[in-house]
Amino acid sequence: VHKVVVDDAKTILADTVIVSTGASAKWLGLPSEQKYNGFGVSACAVCDGFFFKNQDVAIVGAGDTAAEEATYLAKLCNKVYMLVRRDEFRASKAMEKRVLNTPNIEIIYNSETQEILGDGKNVTGVRILNNKTQEESELAVSGFFVAIGHKPNTDIFKGWLDMDETGYIITKPDSTATKIEGVFVCGDAQDKIYRQAVTAAGTGCMAALEAERHLAEKEYA
Numbered sequence: 001v002h003k004v005v006v007d008d009a010k011t012i013l014a015d016t017v018i019v020s021t022g023a024s025a026k027w028l029g030l031p032s033e034q035k036y037n038g039f040g041v042s043a044c045a046v047c048d049g050f051f052f053k054n055q056d057v058a059i060v061g062a063g064d065t066a067a068e069e070a071t072y073l074a075k076l077c078n079k080v081y082m083l084v085r086r087d088e089f090r091a092s093k094a095m096e097k098r099v100l101n102t103p104n105i106e107i108i109y110n111s112e113t114q115e116i117l118g119d120g121k122n123v124t125g126v127r128i129l130n131n132k133t134q135e136e137s138e139l140a141v142s143g144f145f146v147a148i149g150h151k152p153n154t155d156i157f158k159g160w161l162d163m164d165e166t167g168y169i170i171t172k173p174d175s176t177a178t179k180i181e182g183v184f185v186c187g188d189a190q191d192k193i194y195r196q197a198v199t200a201a202g203t204g205c206m207a208a209l210e211a212e213r214h215l216a217e218k219e220y221a
């Protein structure tokens with residue numbers, strides 16, 4: 001029997017548990033980023049890129065995800081400014097090459113986002129600082145994508161379930177089973193690759209079937 005404590009107030013005893021606590025995008029932490037979230041600011045190019053078809057956008061980040069999202073946006077958008085904080089990429093060489101070979105991506109190295117600009121309703125631009133020269137400049141964009149990583153909401157399972165170095169829960173191959181019998185995990189808490197509603201629903205279905213099978217094997221159901 002597994003014990004789940006909810007809000008330090010309620011204790012549930014269960015024969016099987018499905019963890020589906022998701023993951024949260026990392027944000028820059030600017031007030032303007034919050035203000036325009038959903039009105040030009042997004043943390044998911046695959047989800048929201050289409051709304052910026054033929055427009056100019058900026059994406060911040062320098063890892064593989066940022067590089068992949070920048071090339072995805074480049075297929076839809078007129079121009080993609082890629083804002084890289086250092087003077088080099090963190091992405092793999094292969095991804096970096098893809099970005100460098102995409103004509104409508106302009107990489108701006110040594111750039112830090114100071115403020116996301118807007119008209120009170122939607123994003124209209126971004127103010128950036130060159131951290132080498134301390135020069136400020138503005139880019140006119142209608143979309144601002146943040147691709148600096150995700151954090152799975154799995155801290156509460158630390159010490160109980162196996163995780164990778166970034167906190168994604170490790171499941172058995174082709175399964176949602178964890179190392180604890182009867183405990184399954186689905187969705188973004190265990191998926192650092194796709195992070196989509198449809199894949200979360202798919203692994204959710206897998207977890208439900210596996211939980212049911214587990215109960216049947218134990219003759220609980």
Ligand SMILES: Cc1cc2nc3c(=O)[nH]c(=O)nc-3n(C[C@H](O)[C@H](O)[C@H](O)COP(=O)(O)OP(=O)(O)OC[C@H]3O[C@@H](n4cnc5c(N)ncnc54)[C@H](O)[C@@H]3O)c2cc1C
Nearest residue numbers: 020021022023044047153186187188189195196197198200
């Ligand atoms: C802005 C945005 C747009 C998106 N657009 C799309 C799209 O167009 N298409 C698409 O396929 N995907 C999209 N996604 C991704 C999609 O939303 C996620 O992949 C999906 O919701 C993951 O499902 P999940 O059940 O794993 O986690 P979530 O939907 O994140 O649900 C996790 C839940 O667990 C709760 N929780 C967390 N910690 C605890 C805790 N300790 N105790 C109790 N509850 C907890 C959270 O409050 C939340 O309710 C988008 C995501 C964002 C942020």
